Each structure stands twice: as C-alpha cells, then as structure tokens.
Amino acid sequence: MxxxxxxxxxxxxxxxxxxxxxxxxxxxxxxxxxxxxxxxxxxxxxxxxxxxAPPERPALPDFPSPSAQLDAVREDFAKLGGYLTDVDLPPALRTRLTELTDVLGALLEPGWVAEVLAQDPEAVHALSRAVRQDVPEAVDTFVRTRWWTRLAPGAEPPERHLERQLDLLRQEAERLAAELGETEARRQESHTRYLEDRGGNRNGELSA
Structure with a gap:
C-alpha cells in the first residue's frame, strides 16, 4: 500500500x-x-x-445511467406482470389494473419514448417507484385484507380501497406522460422560434 x-x-x-x-x-x-x-x-x-498545483480529484462513482436504470425497471415490470397475472381479482379491478399497466408499459416501451423519459431522472424515479413499490404493495395489501374480511364480514370492502389506489396510480402515470409530452412540445416550440429568429437575422443581413 x-x-x-x-x-x-x-x-x-x-x-x-x-x-x-x-x-x-x-x-x-x-x-x-x-x-x-x-x-x-x-x-x-x-x-x-x-x-x-490543483488537488487530485477522486474519480466519481460509476452509477448506472438513467437509460440503464430504465432497463432494470423494464425487467422488473415484466416480473410484476407475471405476479399480477396470478392474482385473483374481480373483473372491475382487473380492468382498472390493466388500464394502469398499459400506461406504464407504454412509457417503458423501448424507443424514442423511453429516450425522452431517460432525460428526466425524476420521471425515471417515479416510474420505478410505481413498478417496484406502489402497484405490488396495493395489490398484495388487497389480497391479504380480503382474506381477513372474509373472516369478519361487515367491514369496509377492500375492493373499494384498491379501486381508488389504482385510479390514483393511473392518474399519476397519465400525468407523467402528459408532462413528458409537454417537454417535447416545448422543444418543438423552441426549434420553431430558433428557425424564425435565424430567418429574421438572415433577412436583416440581406437587406443591409
């Protein structure tokens, strides 16, 4: 040493x-x-x-990039899908769950959408939390609570809570998708202004 x-x-x-x-x-x-x-x-x-002389700077830790994090979340989403397939849910809740997972799956789809998502670390974190924590915890809590309510009839139906949770998670995912769409829209508007400014400057140079 x-x-x-x-x-x-x-x-x-x-x-x-x-x-x-x-x-x-x-x-x-x-x-x-x-x-x-x-x-x-x-x-x-x-x-x-x-x-x-400037001090020696230690090398930064080699943390995974947002794109690599998305790859890991995508793998966990596939595992989550297998778990959700085995869970016994009433048809109405199954429909709501499918609506939620459709949005999450669309955001995680490899391609330009995931590339936009990878540019926003907060969005990656929110999506990771939904896949790894929020959805499985909501469904598992429902399964366990439903067993107890069968032993003690008359309690508030656990279906009502899961329905509300799935609705909130879907709204959160849709809000995330909308924010990413707004980011792309702002990028498009910025490019339009850039082209307009460039054209205006060029016209001014020609007239001069």
Whole structure:
C-alpha cells in the first residue's frame, strides 16, 4: 500500500508541477542566478509548484445511467406482470389494473419514448417507484385484507380501497406522460422560434 501511495504521488499533478518548478531552479543554478543557495532555491521552487498545483480529484462513482436504470425497471415490470397475472381479482379491478399497466408499459416501451423519459431522472424515479413499490404493495395489501374480511364480514370492502389506489396510480402515470409530452412540445416550440429568429437575422443581413 505504501508503494502504491508513493507511485501515485510520483504521477500526481503536484509532483509534476513541483518537478517543473524545481527544474527551473536548476536552470537558475546553472546560469549562476541561484548562487551558493541553489539547494534552497530548488527545494523552494519545487514546494511552491506542488502547492499551486490543483488537488487530485477522486474519480466519481460509476452509477448506472438513467437509460440503464430504465432497463432494470423494464425487467422488473415484466416480473410484476407475471405476479399480477396470478392474482385473483374481480373483473372491475382487473380492468382498472390493466388500464394502469398499459400506461406504464407504454412509457417503458423501448424507443424514442423511453429516450425522452431517460432525460428526466425524476420521471425515471417515479416510474420505478410505481413498478417496484406502489402497484405490488396495493395489490398484495388487497389480497391479504380480503382474506381477513372474509373472516369478519361487515367491514369496509377492500375492493373499494384498491379501486381508488389504482385510479390514483393511473392518474399519476397519465400525468407523467402528459408532462413528458409537454417537454417535447416545448422543444418543438423552441426549434420553431430558433428557425424564425435565424430567418429574421438572415433577412436583416440581406437587406443591409
């Protein structure tokens, strides 16, 4: 470990900058400027060079990119689909669940939509949370609660809660899709203004 530290310092910007300044001190020595104090001059210039050199910057952690995160969410969405297929749901709830998963699946579809999504880390996080936490937790809680209500009839139907949860999650997913669509619309408007400004500037140059 000590050897690696020494080698690391020898390759560092501080040592390189100090060595360059120390070399300048040797030049001053050979030209007679440093005089008998040349060791002090060389050492001082080396130290000054090492001090003014920028500090070494550790490499940033290699976190997965938003696109790579989307790939992982897409795999988990496939697993979620297998789980949801095995769950026994009333037809009305199955319809609502399908409406939700259709929106989530469309957002995760590989292609230009996913490319737009990958540019928004908050959107990727929201989609990941829906797939990995919100949907499975809502369905699993319903399954467990329904078993208890069968033992104690008269309690509030768990179907009502799951129906509301699925509606809220679908609205959230649709809102996310709408926001991404607005981002694309703003990009289109910006390109239109750019072309208009460019055309106006060119017309002004021609008239001049």
């Amino acid at each position: 000590a050897t690696s530290k020494v080698l690391g310092y020898l390759e560092s910007s501080k040592n390189l900058a100090g060595g360059a300044c120390g070399l300048l001190g040797l030049v001053l020595t050979f030209t007679g400027v440093a005089g008998p104090y040349w060791p002090v001059v060389v050492a001082g210039l080396y130290g000054a060079g090492a001090l003014i």
